[in-house]
Structure formats: structure tokens, C-alpha cells
Amino acid sequence: MTDFAYSPVTPEVVEELRALLSPGQVTIDEEKRAAYSRDEVAACSWDRPYLAEVLVFPECTAQVAAVLRFADERRIPVTPRGAGTGLSGGAVPAFGGIVLSLERMNAILEMDVDNLCITVEPGVVTSEITRAAAAAGLLYAGDPCSGDASFIGGNIAENAGGNKVIKYGSTGASVLALEVVLADGSVTWFGGKRRKDVTGYDFVKLLVGSEGTLGVVTKAILKLVPLPERIVDLLVPFPDAASAVAVVPRIMREASILPSSVEFMDALSVQLAERFLNRPVPHSDRAGAYLLIQIEGNDRDALADDYERIGRFCLEHGALEVFVADNRNVRDKLWKARKAVGEAMVAGFVQSALEDVVVPTSAVPELMREATRITETHGVEGINFGHIGDGNMHVNFVIRKPRADWHEVMDRALRDLYRTVRRLGGTLSGEHGIGLKRRKYMEEVMDTAQIALIRRVKQAFDPNNILNPGKIVPDV
Numbered sequence: 001m002t003d004f005a006y007s008p009v010t011p012e013v014v015e016e017l018r019a020l021l022s023p024g025q026v027t028i029d030e031e032k033r034a035a036y037s038r039d040e041v042a043a044c045s046w047d048r049p050y051l052a053e054v055l056v057f058p059e060c061t062a063q064v065a066a067v068l069r070f071a072d073e074r075r076i077p078v079t080p081r082g083a084g085t086g087l088s089g090g091a092v093p094a095f096g097g098i099v100l101s102l103e104r105m106n107a108i109l110e111m112d113v114d115n116l117c118i119t120v121e122p123g124v125v126t127s128e129i130t131r132a133a134a135a136a137g138l139l140y141a142g143d144p145c146s147g148d149a150s151f152i153g154g155n156i157a158e159n160a161g162g163n164k165v166i167k168y169g170s171t172g173a174s175v176l177a178l179e180v181v182l183a184d185g186s187v188t189w190f191g192g193k194r195r196k197d198v199t200g201y202d203f204v205k206l207l208v209g210s211e212g213t214l215g216v217v218t219k220a221i222l223k224l225v226p227l228p229e230r231i232v233d234l235l236v237p238f239p240d241a242a243s244a245v246a247v248v249p250r251i252m253r254e255a256s257i258l259p260s261s262v263e264f265m266d267a268l269s270v271q272l273a274e275r276f277l278n279r280p281v282p283h284s285d286r287a288g289a290y291l292l293i294q295i296e297g298n299d300r301d302a303l304a305d306d307y308e309r310i311g312r313f314c315l316e317h318g319a320l321e322v323f324v325a326d327n328r329n330v331r332d333k334l335w336k337a338r339k340a341v342g343e344a345m346v347a348g349f350v351q352s353a354l355e356d357v358v359v360p361t362s363a364v365p366e367l368m369r370e371a372t373r374i375t376e377t378h379g380v381e382g383i384n385f386g387h388i389g390d391g392n393m394h395v396n397f398v399i400r401k402p403r404a405d406w407h408e409v410m411d412r413a414l415r416d417l418y419r420t421v422r423r424l425g426g427t428l429s430g431e432h433g434i435g436l437k438r439r440k441y442m443e444e445v446m447d448t449a450q451i452a453l454i455r456r457v458k459q460a461f462d463p464n465n466i467l468n469p470g471k472i473v474p475d476v
């Protein structure tokens with residue numbers, strides 16, 4: 001896989017790490033190493049097990065810097081780790097070595113209401129930032145479905161998307177600045193509390209989504225926006241996926257409303273979520289697919305006008321009915337169901353591949369038709385849900401009885417899917433990242449010039465290739 005020769009983690013190395021940090025911040029306990037060596041990618045995706053040799057739990061930037069400096073000198077690979085909710089194997093230690101958990105760096109350092117921003121450490125749980133912002137009357141707009149578990153450092157490293165991207169953008173759109181420890185242990189800040197900056201290259205944007213391969217994020221300054229006073233969700237069943245999908249661009253274009261979310265679930269997704277949560281979700285027996293549409297605003301009457309307009313528009317274009325959720329309790333139930341679909345799918349099938357392709361929104365109808373063709377061609381079942389408002393669909397493949405040839409079948413189905421999304425102007429991943437899982441498919445969507453550049457950027461940041469090797473960059 002790589003020309004780089006790494007040093008093993010010997011008992012002496014463990015002792016030196018204990019001296020650099022403290023004994024309670026370093027462990028080689030086997031059960032713990034196993035738990036910190038996986039993320040939420042289904043185990044059937046891997047052709048072999050991966051195991052960290054040692055875990056370290058730094059508590060400040062200086063300790064992260066000390067570990068990286070040491071690892072760089074010794075040529076020991078380091079895999080940064082957030083909450084381990086990743087869906088691309090980004091936190092899986094492909095070459096063993098050190099797993100560097102950021103879970104103890106979990107403080108909210110500053111709420112700056114004058115500059116509409118918040119400064120946090122990387123181990124803060126995403127929804128804690130949302131709550132802290134709301135307490136100050138502000139909104140942190142990052143909203144991945146895993147937000148009650150994922151860390152902000154992981155969100156930044158994956159440029160996590162989620163449910164509010166059509167209105168507010170992915171995580172990166174909220175990142176103003178990053179404190180980063182580079183591979184050689186040096187510490188630097190990219191960006192600042194400023195809203196504009198064209199002084200040299202945009203390293204903030206480069207670091208966002210770099211999956212821990214270019215540096216370790218140790219602090220972040222995040223942009224906040226005014227908190228809307230009112231939110232309404234509409235759950236809209238359609239007889240089939242095609243009619244649900246067709247209405248989405250028209251909501252924005254013809255009804256002239258920018259929702260904060262437009263999510264898609266096929267009927268099987270809703271059934272899986274109901275079973276997984278053991279709780280009914282409002283549904284229509286005739287539905288083949290659902291849209292979950294969220295709008296927000298400050299004025300009650302204006303918001304009611306908007307949701308009635310969207311509701312009417314959907315009904316005129318094939319919707320079976322419109323469920324309106326205008327109180328917190330019902331809204332929470334709908335979103336709990338939507339957010340549970342991915343886990344419900346992995347739990348409900350013996351083998352599954354949760355995919356994350358993204359296409360221009362106008363190409364979603366063709367993507368959905370092609371998804372059906374691909375499942376039929378390769379003899380698997382399909383489950384589709386996702387962030388349809390921004391063209392990021394989780395087109396997934398599952399089977400009910402285990403197959404020994406799962407890896408070969410998946411390889412063929414995924415190559416077919418990725419070639420299709422490329423033809424449609426899309427790409428491999430909209431928010432889950434490349435990680436270990438999709439690395440071998442980079443050539444399907446990137447030309448040799450781009451891959452060569454990625455390698456050179458990696459080389460510039462991390463010449464000894466110690467930072468999360470085996471991720472993103474093909475053959476490195």
C-alpha cells in the first residue's frame with residue numbers, strides 16, 4: 001500500500017509517551033484499543049481487522065504537539081479520533097500505531113456575541129455547541145444527524161453536512177479559524193474572527209475536510225447566526241420516489257421559499273426507523289416516499305403562509321397528504337425517525353453499504369432511476385434516504401442473507417454507482433468523506449493531475465506520512 005516504513009510501538013515507546021503525557025493518558029489495554037480502532041462503518045466493509053497499538057488522550061494543545069513531534073521523529077503513524085461516528089473509516093488506524101483521541105479536549109472556551117462566534121476545543125459534542133449558541137439567542141447551523149454524539153473536530157475534519165446545508169452550508173461554512181498542530185508538532189492558527197480574508201491561500205478551507213491527514217485541529221472558531229424564533233416541519237408522503245424527488249427543486253424555484261431542510265426517505269427507510277425506535281412515525285399506507293421539509297422564521301403569520309404555500313404546492317404535484325408539525329414534541333419525533341434511518345439500516349440487514357454520493361440537484365431524479373438499475377444489475381436491495389435538498393443522497397445497498405462474495409459484489413455495484421454519479425456531474429461523497437472505505441475509488445472521479453496534486457499537498461504538510469496514513473490519498 002505504501003513505501004513508508006513505520007516503527008512499531010514497543011514497550012519503550014509506550015513508556016516515553018507516558019513520560020510525555022501522564023500514565024493515565026496512555027493505554028495499551030486491548031479491549032479499549034479495539035473499541036477505539038473502529039468507527040460506524042459496518043464491519044462487513046473491511047477485508048481485515050485494524051488495531052491501534054497504543055491510545056493517547058491529550059488534554060491540551062501542547063500535549064498534542066508533543067505526541068506528534070515524538071511520532072514524527074520515530075516514524076509512528078498517528079490517527080486522530082473524535083467520537084468515532086465516522087462513516088468512511090477515517091478514524092480506523094490503517095497502519096496501527098497511535099490513536100490520538102481528542103475526547104478530553106472538550107471545553108467551550110469563549111462565546112463572543114459581539115462577533116457572533118464561539119471558540120471550542122475539538123472534543124465538544126456538536127449538539128452542545130448548538131445548545132450553547134441557543135442559550136445566547138444564536139444558531140450554530142451545523143446539524144449532522146449524528147450531532148448528539150459526534151465531536152466538532154470530527155465534523156471539521158469531515159466537513160460534515162447534515163440537515164441544514166441548503167440554507168447554511170456544510171460545517172466548513174461555519175468555520176472561521178482553526179488552531180492546528182502540524183505533523184512535526186508545530187502549532188499554528190489559520191483564519192481568525194474576521195469574516196473576510198484573502199491573505200494568501202485559504203488554509204482553513206484546505207484543513208476542513210482533510211480527515212486528519214494534514215494536521216490535528218485543537219481549537220476552532222465557529223460562526224454563529226441569529227436564531228430563528230419559529231420552526232415548522234412538514235412530513236409529506238408521495239406515492240413513489242419519482243414524484244417526491246421531482247417536486248424538490250420546484251419548491252425553491254416556483255414556491256420561492258428557501259427551506260432550511262429538505263430530506264428524503266423512501267418507504268422502507270421509514271419502516272426501518274419505526275422498527276428500530278419501536279415507535280410509530282406518522283405515515284401513509286399508500287406512500288412510496290416522504291419529504292421532510294423544515295422552514296423557519298420569526299413571524300408566525302408569514303411562516304404559516306410559507307408552509308401553506310409549500311403544502312399546497314406539494315399536493316398539487318402529487319403529494320398524498322401533508323402532516324404539519326408545528327410543536328417541539330412532534331417535530332422531535334419526526335427528526336428522531338429521520339436521524340435513526342442510517343443506524344436502523346445497518347442494524348436491520350446482515351450486510352450493508354451506506355453510501356454518500358452527491359449530484360447536482362437537477363440530476364437527482366436520474367440518480368434515483370440509476371440506483372434502481374444498479375441494485376437490479378448487481379442482485380442487491382436498495383434503500384434510499386438523504387439530504388435531497390442539496391443533492392446528497394444516501395444510495396445504499398443491502399442484502400438479507402450473508403454472501404461470501406459480498407466484497408466482490410459491492411466493488412462492482414459501487415464502481416457502477418460512482419461512474420454513474422461522475423457522468424451526472426456528481427462525486428463519491430458529499431459529507432462522510434473518503435477515509436479508508438472509498439480511497440481506492442478516488443480514480444473513478446479524479447483525474448491524474450488532481451491526484452498528483454493531492455499527493456503533493458500531503459507531502460508538503462506531512463513529509464513522513466505519519467498523519468492518518470491510508471486515508472484519502474491513493475497508495476499513500
Ligand SMILES: Cc1cc2nc3c(=O)[nH]c(=O)nc-3n(C[C@H](O)[C@H](O)[C@H](O)COP(=O)(O)OP(=O)(O)OC[C@H]3O[C@@H](n4cnc5c(N)ncnc54)[C@H](O)[C@@H]3O)c2cc1C
Pocket residue numbers: 039040079080081082083084085086087089090091102122143144145146149150151152153154155156157158159160161162163211212213215216217218339342343431432435468471
Ligand atoms: C447515525 C449517524 C448519522 C450520521 N449523520 C451524518 C450527517 O447527517 N451528516 C454528516 O456529515 N455525517 C453524518 N454521520 C457521519 C459522522 O457522524 C460525521 O462524519 C462526523 O463528522 C464524525 O465526527 P466524529 O467526531 O465521530 O469523528 P471520527 O469518526 O472520530 O473521525 C472522523 C475523521 O475525523 C478525523 N478527526 C477527528 N478529530 C479530528 C481533529 N481534532 N483533528 C483532525 N482530524 C480529526 C479522524 O482522523 C477521521 O478521519 C453520521 C454518522 C452516524 C453514525
